[in-house]
Amino acid sequence: MYVATKGGEQAIANAHALLAEDRRGDPTVPEITPAQIREQLRLGIDRVMAEGSLYDPDLAALALKQARGDQVEAIFLLRAYRTTLPRLGYSEPVATPEMRVHRRISATFKEIAGGQILGPTFDYTQRLLDPSLAETGEIADAPAAGQGVAHPLPRVADTIGREGLLEPDAAEQDDGPIADLTREPLRFPADRAMRLQALARGDEGFLLSMGYSTQRGYARNHPFAGEIRMGEVAVEMVAPELGFAIDIADICVTECDMVNQFKGSKTELPQFTRGYGLVFGYGERKAMAMALVDRSLRAEELGEEITAPPQDPEFVLYHCDNVEASGFVQHLKLPHHVDFQSELHVVRGMRAEAEKALAESPFKEAAE
Amino acid sequence: MTADGYNFGYLDEQTKRMIRRAILKGVAIPGYQVPFGSREMPLPYGWGTGGIQITAAVIGPGDTLKVIDQGADDTTNAVSIRNFFVRMCDVATTERTAEASIIQTRHRIPERKLAPGQILVYQVPIPEPLRWLEPRETETRKMHALREYGVMHVKLYEDISVKGRVSTAYDYPVLVNGRYIMRPSPIPKFDTPKMHRMAALQLFGAGREKRIYAVPPYTDVVPLDFEDHPFTIETWDQACALCGATTSFLDEVILDDRGRRMFVCSDTDFCQERREAGHRGDGGPNPLEEAAE
Known part of the structure; x- marks a missing residue:
C-alpha cells in the first residue's frame, strides 16, 4: 500500500553530504585553499566581487571554493552574505x-x-595552451608594474x-x-x-x-x-x-x-x-x-x-x-504537482467535451 | 543573535522594519502591490524569498511556524525553509495547522479553516495579474491606478468563446475588496474561495519581483467570472485513498508504469488528522492483488 512519502529531511542531509564529498574530489590531490584561489584565480574572484556587489577578495575566494568554481553560485553566496551587513554610509565618488x-x-x-x-x-597573446603551466615552477621576472x-x-x-x-x-x-x-x-x-x-x-x-x-x-x-x-x-x-x-x-x-x-x-x-x-x-x-x-x-x-x-x-x-x-529558472525544479493536477483537470475536461461533441456530431459518419 | 551569529530572522532590524512598513501599507490598501527593497536571501529567488522575508519580518520568539509546499510539510523546499527559520530564530515549529501562528505556504491553502490571529504567508512568483496580458510594469501600474481591467475580462471571455471554459487552472485572478485585481499566487482554483472573508491575515511576498501585498481578515476576495459562466472549482470522482476524504484537494499519485494511480490528500496534516480520528480510505489499488492475477 502507498504511504505518503516522508523523509525529505533525511534526503536533503544526504544530498548535502554528497555535495561536500564531491567538492573535495580525489582526496589524494591536495585541497585547494581560498588563498590560492584569491592569488591564482584572480579574474574569477573579480567577477564574483563585481556581480556579488561586495569587494572582498577573501570572501569571494571562499565563495568560489564553496561553489566548486561555479561563478553564479559564488556570486549568489556573496550576495546572500552582503544582505546581513548593515549599511553604515555612502562613500564619496571614486576619482x-x-x-x-x-x-x-x-x-x-x-x-x-x-x-x-x-x-x-x-590581448596579443596567442591562445595556445601552455604545457609548461601543467608543472609548477618559477616564472621569469616581469618589468615592475x-x-x-x-x-x-x-x-x-x-x-x-x-x-x-x-x-x-x-x-x-x-x-x-x-x-x-x-x-x-x-x-x-x-x-x-x-x-x-x-x-x-x-x-x-x-x-x-x-x-x-x-x-x-x-x-x-x-x-x-x-x-x-x-x-x-x-x-x-x-x-x-x-x-x-x-x-x-x-x-x-x-x-x-x-x-x-x-x-x-x-x-x-x-x-x-x-x-x-x-x-x-x-x-x-x-x-x-x-x-x-x-x-x-x-x-x-x-x-x-x-x-x-x-x-x-x-x-x-x-x-x-x-x-x-x-533562481527563477531553477525554481522549475521545485514540485508543481498541485498546479499540474489543476491543469490536468482542465485539459481532461476539455478533451472529454470535444470527444462528446464529436460523437454527437451529425457529420460523424461522413467524416469517417 | 542566533548560534551562527546572525540577527534573529537573518535580516537586520532596519530591513525588517522596512518590510513591516510595506506590509502595513499592503494591509491598508488590500490587493495593492507595494514595491519594497527586497534583499538577497540565502535561498534562491523563485524558491520563496518573498515569503521568507515576510515571515522573517513578522516572526517573534513566541511564534509557532508551519511551512508547507504543495500542501505538505515534508516536501524538500518546505523542509529547507523550516530549517532555515529554526536556525535563524530558534522558534517552535509544527505540522498542525491549528497550532501554527504563522503558516508559510507555496501553492496551497490548508483545508482546515484558519482562525483569527493566524497569519498565512504566501510565496509569490509573479505578483502582477495583468503580466501575461501586458509585459511592461510601467503599463500595468497605470492600468491598476486607472482600474483599467477590461483586458482581463476580454481574456476570460475569449477563453470561454474559444475553449468553452476559462482555461486558467491555478493562480486564478480575483478582485479584492472591490478595487484591485490580484494574483492569489499559484494556488489551485480549488483554494480560491477559501480566501474570501478569511479570518486569518493573508500576506503575499514576491522577493524577485520586489512586491508585497496583503488581504486583511474578513476581506472580500471574489474570483472574476461571468453570470452565465460562474467560477467553478475542481472536483474528484474519487475519495482520498488514505483517509477517505471527499472534500479535499487530491494529488494524483502514479503507482506504476501501467498507469495505475491513486488519489491522496495534498494537505498532509488534514489527512493525518482524519486518520488519527479513525477515518480510512480504501487504500488504493493493491499491488499484491495485481501480482497474483
Whole structure:
C-alpha cells in the first residue's frame, strides 16, 4: 500500500553530504585553499566581487571554493552574505582620474597623453595552451608594474571634451540624490544612475550578448573605445565626527569610456556621446559590454528610435541580474504537482467535451 | 543573535522594519502591490524569498511556524525553509495547522479553516495579474491606478468563446475588496474561495519581483467570472485513498508504469488528522492483488 512519502529531511542531509564529498574530489590531490584561489584565480574572484556587489577578495575566494568554481553560485553566496551587513554610509565618488593605473588604452588616438599602457593583458597573446603551466615552477621576472607611468593620468575623454565634440560627463550634469539599488526596488523610468548600478552588478554573459547585438545592427550606435583603464582607486568616506573625508580602502576597478556617434537634433549640434562602464576588479570585457548597453539604454533620452531589446530599460534591467534569473529558472525544479493536477483537470475536461461533441456530431459518419 | 551569529530572522532590524512598513501599507490598501527593497536571501529567488522575508519580518520568539509546499510539510523546499527559520530564530515549529501562528505556504491553502490571529504567508512568483496580458510594469501600474481591467475580462471571455471554459487552472485572478485585481499566487482554483472573508491575515511576498501585498481578515476576495459562466472549482470522482476524504484537494499519485494511480490528500496534516480520528480510505489499488492475477 502507498504511504505518503516522508523523509525529505533525511534526503536533503544526504544530498548535502554528497555535495561536500564531491567538492573535495580525489582526496589524494591536495585541497585547494581560498588563498590560492584569491592569488591564482584572480579574474574569477573579480567577477564574483563585481556581480556579488561586495569587494572582498577573501570572501569571494571562499565563495568560489564553496561553489566548486561555479561563478553564479559564488556570486549568489556573496550576495546572500552582503544582505546581513548593515549599511553604515555612502562613500564619496571614486576619482578614476586619480587612479594608480596598471593598464590604460585608447582606440581613438594613436598616441595619448601619458601613453598607451598595456599592462597584464591577454590581448596579443596567442591562445595556445601552455604545457609548461601543467608543472609548477618559477616564472621569469616581469618589468615592475606601473614603472614610468605618469600619475595622475588625464582621461582621454577630457581631451576630446575640450573642443565640445563630446557631451559632458554625466556626473557634471546631474547632482541630484542617487538611488541605491541594493536598498530600493528598481522602478521605471529608471534614471541613469540606477541603470548603471543594475548593469554594474548585471550578468557579464547577458551584457556581453546585449552589447554584441548592438554591434551587429540591433540598435546600432557606432562605438569607439575612448579609453579603458584599470588600476587602484582610493575609497573615501566622510566620517561625521571628523567632518572630512578619509581613505578607507584601495580597490581595483576597470573603467570604460565608450565614445559613440550622435547625429544631433533640432536643439543640439552633432557631437559624440558616451557610454560608461565601471566594474570591480579587472573586468575589461564586462566594463566594455556595460558601456555599450549603457549607451543603447540612453536611446529615449537622445531621441533615438527604439527598435531593439538593448534600448529597452525594462527588458535589460529586469533580466540582467543572474541571481534573480538563475533562481527563477531553477525554481522549475521545485514540485508543481498541485498546479499540474489543476491543469490536468482542465485539459481532461476539455478533451472529454470535444470527444462528446464529436460523437454527437451529425457529420460523424461522413467524416469517417 | 542566533548560534551562527546572525540577527534573529537573518535580516537586520532596519530591513525588517522596512518590510513591516510595506506590509502595513499592503494591509491598508488590500490587493495593492507595494514595491519594497527586497534583499538577497540565502535561498534562491523563485524558491520563496518573498515569503521568507515576510515571515522573517513578522516572526517573534513566541511564534509557532508551519511551512508547507504543495500542501505538505515534508516536501524538500518546505523542509529547507523550516530549517532555515529554526536556525535563524530558534522558534517552535509544527505540522498542525491549528497550532501554527504563522503558516508559510507555496501553492496551497490548508483545508482546515484558519482562525483569527493566524497569519498565512504566501510565496509569490509573479505578483502582477495583468503580466501575461501586458509585459511592461510601467503599463500595468497605470492600468491598476486607472482600474483599467477590461483586458482581463476580454481574456476570460475569449477563453470561454474559444475553449468553452476559462482555461486558467491555478493562480486564478480575483478582485479584492472591490478595487484591485490580484494574483492569489499559484494556488489551485480549488483554494480560491477559501480566501474570501478569511479570518486569518493573508500576506503575499514576491522577493524577485520586489512586491508585497496583503488581504486583511474578513476581506472580500471574489474570483472574476461571468453570470452565465460562474467560477467553478475542481472536483474528484474519487475519495482520498488514505483517509477517505471527499472534500479535499487530491494529488494524483502514479503507482506504476501501467498507469495505475491513486488519489491522496495534498494537505498532509488534514489527512493525518482524519486518520488519527479513525477515518480510512480504501487504500488504493493493491499491488499484491495485481501480482497474483
